[in-house]
Amino acid sequence: MERLIKPPTSKNPPTQFTGDVWVDGIARPQDDGQRASAAKVRFSPGARTNWHSHALGQTLYVTEGVGLVQNRGGEILEIRPGDSIYTLPGEEHWHGATPDDFMEHLAVMDIPDDPSTATTWLEPVTDEQYHRP
Structure with missing residues (x-):
């Protein structure tokens, strides 16, 4: 049986992001063992994630x-549009929009058996790190 999964758009918390970021859920783990998570994420100019890592990687x-x-x-x-970036499991990274442009991406990852370990959030990306040439 197919199920409609459409959580509402949510604004991400400032404890994990700098600037305005919105998320639309596309897929999330299900009771039947499906572990995929996917979301459309929109960043306003200058918005970015904190440093973070994913237990099972992320595309x-x-x-x-x-x-x-x-x-x-x-x-x-x-x-830019059409680019795919894969981050290895446990690799610390950040991503976001440029200072002058909006940016939207699809984020896809598998969720581990313990969903609380899927993403490890770290410190904010400083303005100095973000504007580094």
């Missing part, structure tokens, strides 16, 4: 706008 697919992504210790990469 981002940019659908609109221009964004930035960085792994801890790595270069800041510009991402």
Whole structure:
């Protein structure tokens, strides 16, 4: 039996993000063992995640706008529509919009047996880190 899954759009908490970010859920784990999670995430200009990691990794697919992504210790990469970025399990990273552009991406990941361990949220990305050339 098919089930309609449409949670409302939610604004993400400021404890995990800088700026305004909205999330529309697409898929979430089900009782039958399906573990996929997917969401459409929209960032206003300058908005970004805190540093964080995912227990089982994450794929981002940019659908609109221009964004930035960085792994801890790595270069800041510009991402555009059609770009896919895969972050390895446990790899600390952040992503968000550029200072002048909105950015929207699809975020896809598997959720572990203990959903509370799916994402580990860390400290905010400082303005100095975000604006680093």
